[in-house]
Amino acid sequence: MRKWSVISVVYILALILLWTYTGRVAMENRGFVVTGYGVTWGALLWYTFRLNSRERTTARAVESFEVVGAGE
Amino acid sequence: MGPKTVVEKTLGGLALLAMLAGSYVGLAVVPADAAQGNVQRLMYVHVPAAWLSFLAFFVVFVMSVLYLIQRDPRWDHVAASSAEIGVVFTVVTLLLGMMWGKPTWGVFWTWDPRLTTTAILLAIYVGYMALRSFADDAEKRARWSAIVGVIGFANVPIVYMSVTWWRTLHQPPSSPRSVAPDILWTLMLNLAAFTLVYAYLMVRRIRLSKLEGELEKRMAYNA
Amino acid sequence: MHMLRRAWAIVWKDLLIEARTKQSFNAMVFFAALVLFIFSFALGPDTELLQKVSGGLLWVGIAFTGLLSLSRTYQNEETSGGLEGLRAYPGDPRAIYLGKLLGNIVLLLLVEAVLFPAAGILFQANLWPYAGGLVAVALLGTVGFSLVGTFYSALTVNLRAREVMLPLLLFPALVPVLLGAVNATTLILEGDLMGEAVVWLRVLTAFDIIFFVICIWIFPIALEE
Numbered sequence: 001m002r003k004w005s006v007i008s009v010v011y012i013l014a015l016i017l018l019w020t021y022t023g024r025v026a027m028e029n030r031g032f033v034v035t036g037y038g039v040t041w042g043a044l045l046w047y048t049f050r051l052n053s054r055e056r057t058t059a060r061a062v063e064s065f066e067v068v069g070a071g072e
Numbered sequence: 073m074g075p076k077t078v079v080e081k082t083l084g085g086l087a088l089l090a091m092l093a094g095s096y097v098g099l100a101v102v103p104a105d106a107a108q109g110n111v112q113r114l115m116y117v118h119v120p121a122a123w124l125s126f127l128a129f130f131v132v133f134v135m136s137v138l139y140l141i142q143r144d145p146r147w148d149h150v151a152a153s154s155a156e157i158g159v160v161f162t163v164v165t166l167l168l169g170m171m172w173g174k175p176t177w178g179v180f181w182t183w184d185p186r187l188t189t190t191a192i193l194l195a196i197y198v199g200y201m202a203l204r205s206f207a208d209d210a211e212k213r214a215r216w217s218a219i220v221g222v223i224g225f226a227n228v229p230i231v232y233m234s235v236t237w238w239r240t241l242h243q244p245p246s247s248p249r250s251v252a253p254d255i256l257w258t259l260m261l262n263l264a265a266f267t268l269v270y271a272y273l274m275v276r277r278i279r280l281s282k283l284e285g286e287l288e289k290r291m292a293y294n295a
Numbered sequence: 296m297h298m299l300r301r302a303w304a305i306v307w308k309d310l311l312i313e314a315r316t317k318q319s320f321n322a323m324v325f326f327a328a329l330v331l332f333i334f335s336f337a338l339g340p341d342t343e344l345l346q347k348v349s350g351g352l353l354w355v356g357i358a359f360t361g362l363l364s365l366s367r368t369y370q371n372e373e374t375s376g377g378l379e380g381l382r383a384y385p386g387d388p389r390a391i392y393l394g395k396l397l398g399n400i401v402l403l404l405l406v407e408a409v410l411f412p413a414a415g416i417l418f419q420a421n422l423w424p425y426a427g428g429l430v431a432v433a434l435l436g437t438v439g440f441s442l443v444g445t446f447y448s449a450l451t452v453n454l455r456a457r458e459v460m461l462p463l464l465l466f467p468a469l470v471p472v473l474l475g476a477v478n479a480t481t482l483i484l485e486g487d488l489m490g491e492a493v494v495w496l497r498v499l500t501a502f503d504i505i506f507f508v509i510c511i512w513i514f515p516i517a518l519e520e
Contacts, residue, residue: 018099027110029175036114036171037095040121043164044091044269047157051276058283065290140516195467202463206455216450219513220464223443226509227468234471234498238478 004049011045080275087272090265094258102258111175116258118168120266121161122190128158128270129197129225136221139214145285148214151221152204153277155197157270162194185236192231196224210288298390305384305394310401312371319367323360323406330356331410331417342419349418350481354473356410358440361403362462365444368395369452381449382518392445392514399441407433420484428483428492435499436476442503443468446510450517475499 015038022030098116105112135151138144169187170180181187200220207213313319334352338344345352372380381391411429415422422429447464451457479495 021100027104029109029111032171032175033099033110033113036168037099037117039167039171040117040164041091041095043160043167047160047273048276051273051280055276055280055283058280058287062283062287062290065287065294140513192467192470199460199464199467203451203454203460206460208455215516215519219450219517222513223446223468223506223509226505227471230471230498230502230505234474237494237498238474 007045007049011041014041076279080272083268083272083275087265087268090261090268094262094265097258097261102254105255108176111172112255114168114172116262117266118165118172119259120263121165121168122186123263124266124270125158125161125165125190125193127267128154128161129193129228132158132197132200132221133225136218136225139218140222143215145210145214148218149278149281149285150274151218153274153281155200155221157273157277159194159197159201161266161270162190162197165190166194183235183239185232185239188235188239189228189232192235193228196227200224210285298387298393301384301386301390302393302397305391306397306401309371309394309398313398313402319364319402320405323364323402324409326363327356327360327406327410328413330359331414335417345418346420346484347481349414349420350477350479350484353410353414353480354436354477356414357403357407357436357476358466358469358473360406360410361399361437361440361444362465364399364402364406365441365448365465366458366461368399368445368448382520388515388518389511391518392449392511395449396441396445399445400437403437403441404433407437422484425483428487429480431496432476432479432483432492432499435496435503436472436479439472439475439499439502439506440469442506442510443472446514446517449514471498471502475502 015034018034018037019030022034027033094116098113102113102116104110131154132151135147135154139147139151166187169190173182173187174180200217203220204213204217207216331352334355335345338348369381381388384391411422411433414420444465447468448461451460451464454460475495475498479492479499482492482495
């Protein structure tokens, strides 16, 4: 969970940095370029962290069955 | 849970580094395209995302055929994982296409053959995933989704051709210009980065898939 | 030969039940007519506009009506458990697919035989001069629709939420059929000055052949225990 928030903060900082940079080099259509790269990174990061949490919950569920099985 | 083995950690680290390098070069190093200007920088992530989604669905097809022949659950895990990652890449591809289309064509969406085919591809594999979520029995789910994986992929060229004909009755398809070397290099770098990301996500997703299979087995056993 | 006879037995059985009860046919015709009506209301009473989009309206109507009949494809086996009922038929499972496929094609073509003239009257278009072309499109389009439809409805028959799953799987797969049928119909109704309709008839034919081979080949796997 803490890793999640750190990554989110870094992600938003990177977006702000990118926005300032594209402004300084006066990139035309910077809104589209920044959104495009932001969406790509956002989707891949989001999916990776979804995998993390899904794996954690599934592993916990598997273990809980192990305990029940051992008791029998 | 996070990455487990050294190989996996290395793969993940490499993928992250390559993505960072690819985005950096694409955004800040390579000069703006002469004809399209800076919007063209979106191509460096759009084209790799599109390629990887096709690759991912091709893997689904191969694994589906393998499953139907050998009936080994391993192939089903790989196919399911590749389908899900492919859907993520397809959504990214479509969103990037819109980001590129608005300043270039003035609209977010146009019935361009490739764009349209990609959207239909998304619909086919969302159906594939929905079928998986509705089937309760592991063996039947694997068999049925393998069938959909085969039929869905066999349809892709026919869909593409029919959509192309549908459009080109009105407008000729644009032929690609010759590509400048630095554009090509940036594209290659990003393609390598996306391929690493795909490989890393596959390793993670296949492990999750096996874990889910294990959970299903235990639930059935205890029920 | 043996397989064809078995397939024919299934067609005969299902069509006989249908002829005695008319449980699907009446509902389908009524439903298809309603779809045409609703589209006409939605688009307004502009006859010229309606004529221009009539190809699309017709095939959307056929697609929805076909979906309705597909979900009832295996209803005669419903009491014996859907897929289990199908497996109980003796012999090659491909015969079952062929039989159900033919039954669906015949039923849908019968509905179209009512629907096309009805559309001609509603949209004030004289269809007679184009009858030959329209029959060809209807045949090829219906075969394509039924090929994939019969297959996917077998796959989803015992599934939870099959009412959602069937269109979700079917419609993306049918994109070439719908594009081909709609464009061919529209071109034929416009007089087909450039001879472009033939391209679409070829698309439909190619789709039919490819999916006939795939579905026949894979159906036994879908039906496995």
